[in-house]
Amino acid sequence: MEKFIEYILQFGNLNKQQIELITSKGTELKLGKDEYYWEAGKIVKQIGFLIEGVIRVSYYNNTGEEITRYFIDENHLILSGNSIDEVYTPSEYLSAITSCKLIIFSKKDWKEINETIIGWETILQKITTKYHKEKIARRGEMVAQDATTRYLDFIDKFPTLINRVPLSFIASYLGITQSSLSRIRKKIR
Amino acid sequence: MEKFIEYILQFGNLNKQQIELITSKGTELKLGKDEYYWEAGKIVKQIGFLIEGVIRVSYYNNTGEEITRYFIDENHLILSGNSIDEVYTPSEYLSAITSCKLIIFSKKDWKEINETIIGWETILQKITTKYHKEKIARRGEMVAQDATTRYLDFIDKFPTLINRVPLSFIASYLGITQSSLSRIRKKIR
DNA sequence: ATCATTTTTTGTCAAATGGCAAATGATTTT
């Protein structure tokens, strides 16, 4: 829980009372490997903060292939709702790649926090904007490179993930086949 | 100018006085083809709204190639600053692909509007979020497809641009060479 | 209209990647 508080404090100040309120509302959730955090189409009923593990965001493209859109690693908020979104289309799946530990808040509690803590909106706003930008930056430059460069970029940007994410997922994130990625690895090794 | 007001009104209400304030502060700016709206490294001293024309957002990658990150077409705000950003890295160039007409506001006037009109922040917030999402959605699915699919997607998402943007820029947006794009065009024609 | 310039198309060949299947390696289960 402290991790979550620490995270929030990066974006704005909170007094003791406020921290207590937040702490009292959060519950721990454990996810086993390959369990879904949420599934396409289902209504998301909570807000989560990932303390441990890696979550994969995926969707199915028009040919039925499952594509990895994104990875979420430790110390990231997973939001959904109206203006503040970590997830963009209702057709996305979030599944645990490794076993995960999260702090979750029900929508109701989250709303209460929002209504009680002055400046909470602003804090969320900052967080959201920061991650929007990160994502755009990460993704934006990926299109215009060959697969090897993209993989190198990936290592650069997600250094902690390389050994925790199966090759097949990385490949689907990079937009290449497993085989190709395997060959690329061999080449640059 | 009305176009800009119209645009803003989609995101929130304004009374007559407020509209007048905004109108009084905006200036028209014309850009010739290939002129820069802003250049990497330079300080942006204004906020713009594109009424006519197409602007290309580009950057140079590590090998010195100029890559098109994005196109901005009619009726879009071009912002820069702190939390509200249309442009993400200070190394980006914005140049007019066609001749352009913009409404611009100096940072000072923009600040004044912001301080005078209650709810202005919220309106901007909505706009920002909307475009962040659009971009992510547009870009996000592009990596995992072959060039033909990406071109088809492009046509889908920027139907108004195909005939106004030179092939070379589209190619650089899609992450392929001109020749390849030319061949793809031929194939699907 | 003519010339010069720019943009787009095309050709050729090499390199990268995909699709498929088999082999190898790693992990888990029994």
Added chain:
DNA sequence: AAAATCATTTGCCATTTGACAAAAAATGAT
């Protein structure tokens, strides 16, 4: 430990794309 399962690597061949160069088409200036 052996078997079963899953993940990764490799081989083979087809297709796509890149690099480079040249031709053709479009655009702009005079």
